[in-house]
Amino acid sequence: MKIVDLKVRCVAIPLTCQLRHNTGVHPGYFLRTVLELITDEGIVGLGEVGGGDQRGALTKLKPRIVGMDPFHLEAIKLKVLRSIYYMSNARLYAAIEMACLDIQGKAMNRSLSDLLGGSVRDQIPMIAYLFWRYDRPDGKDDACAEDMADWCVELNETLGVKSMKLKAGVMEPGEEARVLELCRERLGPDFGLRIDPNGVWSVPTAVRIGRRLEPLAIEYFEDPSWGLNGNAAVRSQVNIPVATNMYPNKFDDLAPAVKMGSVDIVLTDIHYWEGPRGVKDLAAICRTFNLGVAMHSGAEFGIELAAMLHTASTIPEMTFAGDAHYHYLTDDIIAGGLMPYKDGCIQVPTGPGLGVELDEEKMEKYEREYEKRGDYYARFHQDPKRPDWYPIVGGL
CATH class of the missing domain: 3.20.20.120 (Enolase-like C-terminal domain)
Structure with a gap:
């Protein structure tokens, strides 16, 4: 089995409120980058990562993993996480591992927990x-x-x-x-x-x-x-x-x-x-x-x-x-x-791999929501009701 393609999409889902924290405010929605790894056997593995729009970063890793066996996670980790220290990003690798484990579980008809x-x-x-x-x-x-x-x-x-x-x-x-x-x-x-x-x-x-x-x-x-x-x-x-x-x-x-x-x-x-x-x-x-x-x-x-x-x-x-x-x-x-x-x-979900599947109608809806609202990580450390505020570590 080989990985033959990597697809990424950004989605945003509204929240019931805005969430305050000590470095800013979640502005009424969460956003995630959704990863799909496709194999030559037609099995699709799902991954997810936060931290803003990660589509570009994951796409840059695509040449490193296309052609790899999704069971060979140690080699994949070496290629995308351990190779160059200033490019190392555990978040991106974790999304890829998640998707590979989803593929493995689906291939063997066993859960990720197994x-x-x-x-x-x-x-x-x-x-x-x-x-x-x-x-x-x-x-x-x-x-x-x-x-x-x-x-x-x-x-x-x-x-x-x-x-x-x-x-x-x-x-x-x-x-x-x-x-x-x-x-x-x-x-x-x-x-x-x-x-x-x-x-x-x-x-x-x-x-x-x-x-x-x-x-x-x-x-x-x-x-x-x-x-x-x-x-x-x-x-x-x-x-x-x-x-x-x-x-x-x-x-x-x-x-x-x-x-x-x-x-x-x-x-x-x-x-x-x-x-x-x-x-x-x-x-x-x-x-x-x-x-x-x-x-x-x-x-x-x-x-x-x-x-x-x-x-x-x-x-x-x-x-x-x-x-x-x-x-x-x-x-x-x-x-x-x-x-x-x-x-x-x-x-804990049942079924092979992660035990969950994407709802394509919801994906399209919340892709549109992301396109409308945008990546809030540029304004994550702000408070819309206190425009002059900024976080100070040790200030309390």
């Missing part, structure tokens, strides 16, 4: 991912901790989720701490609480807020301050597990993180960690050093979500509920539309 060692669970619990919102369905903006606690309770009731994570670093840190305090009060002692300022807080601020949150017995404090040093400094002073999807988020930084004591829990991400097989490599290293593993969300659509669910299902120690921006999407590009939540979980 290719990774087999599932130990058939559904993955997910969190209530809380963002401070502009332009909610009721037309209002989130303005205080009570708004966010109300949103968490609503997601608990409608989706059945039993854990939350607050995307922090947007409001005054004490107000964001109050969100978790209200959620503990309203949802009880067993509801999982997490907070993630994405490294924007100074070490003194992160330590102060961390100590305030210690009585809540939260699951983890994600990227409380900037860099390996920042996380290590906070971890040494706060009695809460420190998690990360930023430091480290690549294999090069994993050994220093372990040596420095920067982290207790690593959030796996298919794109940062070089595809589903790379996530499995990461899980093995975490097991060696007794680090926890959780699942990071990158604003994915159904193709990548399927890959995430398959991968998570094969990692026994991944007992934390997974991150997902998914409940903010109004639709999906896969046949059948949005995957449903049931009792706070999403089912």
